[in-house]
Amino acid sequence: MNSTLSPVAERFMRYVQVDTQSDPQSSAHPSTEKQKHLSALLAGELNAMGIEAETDVYGYVYATIPSNSAKQVPVICFCSHVDTAPDCSGTHVKPILYPAYDGGDIILPDDPKQVIRPADYPYLLQHTGKPVITASGLTLLGADDKSGVAIIMQLAQYLVTHPEIIHGDIKILFTPDEEVGKGTAMLDMQKLGADFGYTLDGGELGTFEDETFSADGVEIRIQGVIAHPGYAKGKLVNAMKIAGKILAALPSEEWAPEVTEGRQGFVHPVRIEGAAEQAELEFIIRDFDTKMLAVHEERLKNIAAKVLAEYPNAGMTFTVTEQYRNMKEVLDNFPQVSAYAMEAYTRAGLTVTKEPIRGGTDGSRLSFMGLPCPNIFTGMQAIHSRHEWIGVHDMEKAVEVLTELVQVWEERS
Known part of the structure; x- marks a missing residue:
């Protein structure tokens, strides 16, 4: 691992090496015990930061970053899922860092037949000269959704070390089994105790999703x-x-x-x-x-x-x-949730691209469970496949957006 790599990328490369693949045929909660390994690691890291965190028997991680504001600010939750998809192996993931992507084809070394080509993934060219991370050719990478996990963890570290950033109570939630449709099955909403939320489970830089299938x-x-x-x-x-x-x-x-x-x-x-x-x-x-x-x-x-x-x-x-169900049916009743997010994007120097998700996220279910919860980008690309990749710059900008977002909520309260 490169010592000059940004902290969020270092976290990401560690997390993807923990096998957390979920199992759609299992009736257990979580569907695979190995998901708990990452949950325990994350709870331990949060506690080491001085953030009160716990993981339960179902593999959920609950944590709270206390308010440092004199105002009554709505409680905001940031959520990502720890599991990876059953579509492609997640065992023995070997992340590879390309410190300055050269704009050409990326041949994955453990299976040279696996080639990530800009012709197939034009967004890759926007990362020319910037760091890119791939898997080795035998597995998926796990950017879906360990990029979101890493972004939230890096936000937590940043807020702890920068008390000048004023914010309300922030809840952190990591869920198991999102990929098999059970991400909220055993969630304790009372323990979570949040008013509004955002999942970090989106794709290209600047995309914002408040509508799902x-x-x-x-x-x-x-x-x-x-x-x-x-x-x-x-x-x-x-x-x-x-x-x-x-x-x-x-x-x-x-x-x-x-x-x-x-x-x-x-x-x-x-x-x-x-x-x-x-x-x-x-x-x-x-x-x-x-x-x-x-x-x-x-x-x-x-x-x-x-x-x-x-x-x-x-x-x-x-x-x-x-x-x-389509989260938009709920989010339309709480326009500030999307409006504040888009303001945070603008403050971070981004142009917002709103698009519907041809799929679902934990945010779909959370919205109907009383936690209106749109989706923010992480940079993940070619998910659920051996070609999965991510640009480090996108993860860094997502951390910046979240930092701005907690301040917007505090300022508007």
Whole structure:
């Protein structure tokens, strides 16, 4: 590790080496015990700074930076998640620092077939001459969301060592299992005790997100008819074949994530499992307009029912589960939360780029749990993949934005 590297980058490079991958098939909280290793490390570092912090049995970290203001200031929370995505290995992450990126292709040394090209990631060119961090080619990097973790930790260190920065009470929250949709499942909101929040889980420098997808999950369970295959004529109804026909009946030129963008919603099969007698299909349903979820679900149900009509002896159940809702529905009632953030961006010399998230964050759930919570950039790029990378400058500017933001809240109180 380079001794001249900025403190936030040094933190980041340490944190990504702790394996915290979550498990979507686990019913435990957290879904993997190894997430607690980073939680314990973070709580220990905060306590060493003189900030009261604790981690619980579920892997959450709660901490408080006390107010040094004479005013009554709303309590602000900064939140990031410790887990990394199950899409790509997070074991034995080896972060590589390029102190001054030269503008060319980056060949990852542990698998030279993995090349991060500016042609594929044009934003990389904005970091020419600046430090960039990648993984080694065999794993993801973990910038999602250990960049957010490092930024919040660096903010904490800065505020402790710069008491001239006047602010109200600040809560720090690190969550497990965000990547598997359980980031707030065991969260103690009373213990957190915040009025408003911000997740640090965004991408390019200057981006600010106060709108997410609304999301449901759907399970289609198909009940076939089993029979000995040697004597199955006129009897056997294979549930797996029915499942395959349902998938084949889905539109391929629209309504799918691979052909949609912007504000277009989609229906996406994410898991198929079963045998001849019974099979299950799982889907995620996404749209920025919550009312459209029911429209998408009815369309999917009709597609499945049309296939099932060809098999009168088969059965089907169609189960919808609410996952999260568009945070904008809450944030529109608290315009100051976004307005103060955008003022902080401006003070830090940034132009704000507002864009909707084609996904969700802990902030989606937190907003509906009583903590209005938009999302601030960290710089993370090519997330959930071996090509994941981050520019150190972006993390440094995020720390600056948070420093300005706590002062804006204090000044406006």
